[in-house]
Amino acid sequence: MAEVKELVKELTKKEEEIRELIKAEIPWEPVGPTPMPEIPDLRSWDMRLLKTYAPFYAPFCDLCCFCTYGKCDLTEGRRGACGIDIATQQARFVLLACLMGCSAHAAHGGHILEFLIDRYGPDKKIDLGTFIDVEAPNIRTVVGLKPETLGDLQIALEYVFKEIAHLLDSCHTGQEGSSLDYESKALHASMLDHVGMEIADIAQIVGFDFPTSVAETPLVDMGWGAIDKSKPVILVWGHNPATSTVVIDYLREHNLEDKVEVCGLCCTALETTRYSDRAKIIGPLSRGLFFIRTGIADVVMTDEQCIRTDAPQEAAKVDSRMIACLDKAMYGLEDATETDADEIVRRMVDNKEQFAILDSPKAAEVAVRVAMEIAPQRKKEWVAEAEAMEMAKKCTNCGMCEQVCPNLFNIGDGITEVAKGNFDLIRQQFNLCIGCGKCEQECPNHVPIFKIMQTAASMETWKIRAGRGPVMDTEIRNVGAPITLGTIPGVLAFVGCSNYPDIDDVADMVYEFAKRKYIITLTGCAAMVAGMKKFEDGKTVYELFPPDFDAGGVVNIGSCVSNAHISGAAIKIANIFAALPLRANYEVMADYVLNRVGACGVAWGAMSQKAASIGTGFNRLGVPVLLGPHSAKYRRLFLSRKEEDDWRVMDARKREIVDSGEPSPEHLAYVCETKEKAMVTIPKLCIRKNDTPQGRSIKLNHYVSLYKKYMGGGLPEDLHLFVRRDADIPLVYKKEVRAHLQEIGWQPKEPVGLPTLIGTYPSKVPLDAVIH
């Protein structure tokens, strides 16, 4: 009995500590059931999701090689020496990937916060502008804290770090024995990722004056053709703007902005253009190695996350100077943080030495001075066609390059055509190239494939809108009703990396769905490549479509960490439009999004662990994510079996469980092989049980018309599952669909008045909590 009392006392103390941390006494909203949730707190929600969307494991490997008991063979039902089976091992891998992603963003946020608190102090106010009151929907929902200062963000971040340690602990040999529990942990880690991303981007917006409360951010230049090579060129590469913004500050302070070009690769590029519309975006990660090898950059400054581990070697090959600016990637270089700037400049210029400089202002000064000094002596010529033809003659088209190509194409075919003076094929292949460089490494004849590809690389420039940060509360008020009723057919989030089957795919998808009046949001590499194709009048999607979070708008939210503003927008629909309290109320928010917000993520080129956690975080919030074919290598999807699974939900109005018979959304994490099939799948993944007849008919109109366009005619095989009543049938297809439904014996079904999963599984959340 004494033990029980002690336990109760301990729990109460813990709850009190949490309430103190989240400043529960400030009554902006009542504190919900799960402030600062720990691993078990949202487990029931996860298990309910996983019941419908069961994990689908595609092992990359038969073995486990994590400990010295192994390697252990896990084929045909065998268990490893610790007892683990193949499914649980895959789930453990997934959790580790999500933890890497979550840690990358959270640590990014930690670095930015440290940098900014050092500059401004912890009491610097968070103000995201006139049109954003709900400044941190993820932090408010998960943590239960309304952050008012940078110091408050630190409280949220410390919670994330603590949870990461517990989750990582669970990956140790001989512990968790359930794949479902590992998935619950992966969902937890990935929810935390959205908190970490939100912390990072709010801090950046506040600390660097990035755009906020504005839709029409500047259109900035993208593409290497935009760079004036006659000037000194500094390339910033990675994700953390603490480096790049300080370079721009230095140039401004010394009146050098017109004299030095600053360009960026990957998310740092996006961040830099949020700070200065003079900065240039080279492109996504897939263009990184190619650009480095052109030697156009006089100085390369790396920071963190997706860069390349051979950045110093590649920079040295083309005589570019190199500075590693963050501790995440120091490349074995001499740490010159404490060294005198004059000495570093001299050694970089004279001896071509590379350094790690972890002091941003010093790194900026050194980069600018070195670039200005060496640029006049450096040659920055692109390979001419005649020269490329000579180089290409060494190719015997042996096919070794194809064998190592992650995108499975034979660059040798293109190279041998170049040798004949035909550049058409290699231009097409450049669109397929993900820029890993493995082909050149493998070539037995040492053909300089990347140099030859310079002749294929377009010098074209494109316009992309600078990232704008959070969706405004005012916008949410305008679109909340049409989204939840279904009359805006969906909110699409094009996110993730640049491991595309074809680099044009994302632009094509954005164009198709913007024309159809979906709301398009974009971040990271996807935001960049969407702008790398021109449509009518030579315009990119950023020039063709309005930048508003509204039907037909194309909104560049920002970098990877800006993904939190997309999940945040979904939460805001529940909170601002539906007036459901969000504070420490994750299940209610996620349940609302799953059942009523027709949103779908599209991570067509997802490659990294960060993309894994971003996507899985969306999944916990009830947003399905469609992935490109490479993503089968993530090892795990969340799939339903539409005609056989249990689609019962609670109808909160009737207060009874009803069988909706409708697989919406059909999957939570899904792989498509072709762009065409993705075009057909996206509108289906935006269907929600809450759709009005008018909304459903609009959504089905897109589903059917895209099916006809890309699947060769006819009607979708599963159309009957999504037609509840005759009124759901799109007018233009009424006759054809009615005939089809009659033929297969379709029966109408009652739409669910207020669909929710609350009440269908054990939860602390009462059913009344979802009624608004």
Added chain:
Amino acid sequence: MSSIIPLHRVNVLTGIKSARVIEDAAQYANFIEKAKRPLLVLGPLLREWSLDGKLAIEYALEIAKGANIPICATADVKGKTMELGTKPDSVYDAVEIVNHLKDPDWQGVRREGNHDLVIFFGIRSDLEEQCLSVLKHFAFKHLKTMTLDKYYFPHANYSLPNFRKEKQWKAFLESLLDNLKKGG
């Protein structure tokens, strides 16, 4: 473990259980004929691959017809099969059909019971290999897998080798067709 390295090395097997390489079309035909409920899963590359001017999808449809094997059209292949006069028995994406196949109680595309032999043909090799891995690990008790692509797929039960020349692959497919016709 087989010493064969897959053509696309992103698909190199990391494990101990790899596909048996079959080069004899008669043996393949024999496996197909012995199967009670085979299934042919068609991928979008079949529309692109051409063997001496004949599309690989034409071979696929002839094999299906010759041996009365139901077809699952993945991705956006359905349009091409319809154009060639064949309505697929089912339309699922690769991961969807595999998700069904791994359940022993699934009733199959003809609702006659789950399939006992699944033949993959024309899915991009990294995705196809992952699909085969799912079945190797989670469906090994109730079905076997086989591939008809010109590459080696280690996660299958039976695979063709990496054919160096298209004509070897073409000869195999034509011989398979002949054998199936003889068997029928």
